[in-house]
Each structure stands twice: as structure tokens, then as C-alpha cells.
Amino acid sequence: MLQRCLDLLAPALQDPARPEPVVVDCTLGLGGHSEALLAAFPTARLIALDRDKEALRLSGERLAPYGDRATLVHAVYDELPEVLDRLGVPKVQGVLFDLGVSSMQLDEADRGFAYAQDAPLDMRMDQSTGMGAAEVLNTYPPGELVRILRAYGEEKQAKRIVSAIVREREKEPFSNSARLVELIRDALPQAAKRTGGNPAKRTFQALRIEVNGELSVLERAVPAAVDSLAVGGRIAVLSYHSLEDRLVKQVFAAGSANTAPPGLPVVPERYQPRLKQLTRGAELPTEEEIAENRRAAPARLRGAQRIREEER
Ligand SMILES: C[S@@+](CC[C@H](N)C(=O)[O-])C[C@H]1O[C@@H](n2cnc3c(N)ncnc32)[C@H](O)[C@@H]1O
Secondary structure (H helix, E strand, C coil), X not given: CHHHHHHHHHHHHXXXXXXXXXXXXXXXXXXXXXXXXXXXXXXCEEEEEECCHHHHHHHHHHHHHHHHHXXXXXXXXXXXXXXXXXXXXXXXXXXXXXXXXXXXXXXXXXXXXXCCCCCEXXXXXXXXXXXXXXXXXXXXXXXXXXXXXXXXXXXXXHHHHHHHHHHHHHHCCCCEHHHHHHHHHHHCCHHHHCCCCCCCHHHHHHHHHHHCCHHHHHHHHHHHHHHHEEEEEEEXXXXXXXXXXXXXXXXXXXXXXXXXXXCCCCCCHHHCCCEEECCCCCECCCHHHHHHXXXXXXXXXXXXXXXXXXXX
């Protein structure tokens, strides 16, 4: 859905009134989207964030030919306001989020994101800070683990899985993914194993979201990104599961709502929407895109444009 992201952002990045637009890629990853932005919008300056230092190193090499048009910053994306402040950039014309884990993170077995390979249970996107997945599994109270598996993994068998985890961790703490995958397989009833792919998938997603505080960071980051947009600026967000998409949907819906009390003959400006939604609902990848890249299948794209200055 890369081309669709570029098309959504294009009017803001090709506006003759803004000869040197600034676009922020909040999820640099391996730099594919950033490179496409730099190539498609030759007058734009790019500011790109990632919390993963390895991603910054690799995409730094990839984007080197663009010289000082690209500024790469090690940051969590809810730090966007401080990053822009430090760089002396008051407002930007475009923001892109391509959420979730990168294929590099999934493919590097020792990061522990993939349930298909045995690896240390880490799952931190920024390995220089915070608690890894093994520590979460070994130390959280059972009730908290159940909540996480239900809320972030939408796992219906959360109680059953957590009972098995607690029994096992008392014998020996968890360190590697294979033991957890096997335990989940053994804990689930036959019927639950027949649907929804690998039975460990939902637990792994839940742990990853918890370890990286993904939803609470996103909840702060999307409104902050909207605040950073100049009038006419545009934001595009690619989500990969319903919890992320729901958060984005809520922020865009709140920003594009008219909040005037009913019955006002003329709606004062402070009640008028400050966003215009650019997508009808969430846009999905085409069948060809999914055939080309299986990991794109759950993608949901939403876009919005800032249409009013005043904060509410
Ligand atoms: C799906 S990948 C992005 C891929 C990228 N669009 C490309 O073309 O290569 C998501 C990236 O966002 C980063 N990321 C995830 N959550 C983040 C956060 N809260 N703050 C900063 N970076 C984050 C991950 O480390 C990962 O590298």
C-alpha cells in the first residue's frame, strides 16, 4: 500500500505555497517508505524516527545518497513533539506511520519476535532499554497476564494458557520461545487449534504489545502527530491489527466531528472539525498485494488532513 500512502500525502508535499515541505516517517524500519518519500517528493525534507537502533543503522546506509535531506532520529514516536522542537521545526506537512514490527525484526531469530523459530524471549524493539518478554512471563501476576492475552491478543483461551504458564514457570523460569510455543499447543483444546493459524500467534502478539507499550504509545502519538501538522498537512497510518486501527479511527473521528451543542444557528469556529478524513473507513490491500507480500494481509490504511489551526 506504499503507492496509496504516497498518493494520500502528495497534495500536502507538492503544494507550490510550501516549496520546502517537511515529512515525518514515524516508523523508519528499513527505510523503504522513507526512500519512496524522498524520491517522490524531491523538494521535501524527511525526518524519520525509529526506536530500533539497528533499523536506524541499516536505513542510514540506504538513505545516505539523499544527504542532509534526511534526518534520522532514535526516538519512540510519541516523542515527536520534542524531536521537532529540538530540530526547530514548528509544523510539518506530512506524517506517515507504518506500524508494527519490521521484516528485519521478524527475520532476525535472536530478537525473539517470531514463534516459528526457537530464540530468547526478548521482543524489545529497543534492546537498550526496558523489560523483555521472558521477564513479563516470569514475573507478572496471573491476572495481569490474562488481561494482556485477552486485550492485546484477543485470545479466548487466555485463562487456560496462563494457568499452564504459571505452573511451568514455578518449575523453571521461561527463557526461550520454543518452550512457550509447545506449552500453548499442549494447553489448548483441539477445537481451538484448528482455527486461526499457529496457536501461539495471539500470545506472541500480546506479549510484543505489552513489552513495547505499543498501544499506550500509539494513543499518545497519533494525536501528537495531528497537532504537529500545519493546516493542509496530511497524515497516513498503516495498522496491522484491529486494536491499532481502532485507536487511529477514534482519533480521526474525534478530530473530524462537529462538537457544537445542538441547535446553534451558526457553528462557531472552535466547534468545527480540525480534520478531514481522506479514506472511507479503512482501506485494505488488494489481492495482488497480499499475493506479493503475505505480511501485508492484515493492513488497514487511514488518512486525514488538518483543515483548521486552532487546538480544541
Ligand atoms: C513495519 S516497520 C516499518 C517499515 C518501513 N516502513 C519500511 O519501509 O521499511 C515498523 C518500524 O517501526 C518501529 N517502531 C515500532 N513502534 C515504534 C515506536 N513506538 N517508536 C518508534 N519506532 C517504532 C519498529 O522498530 C520498526 O522498525
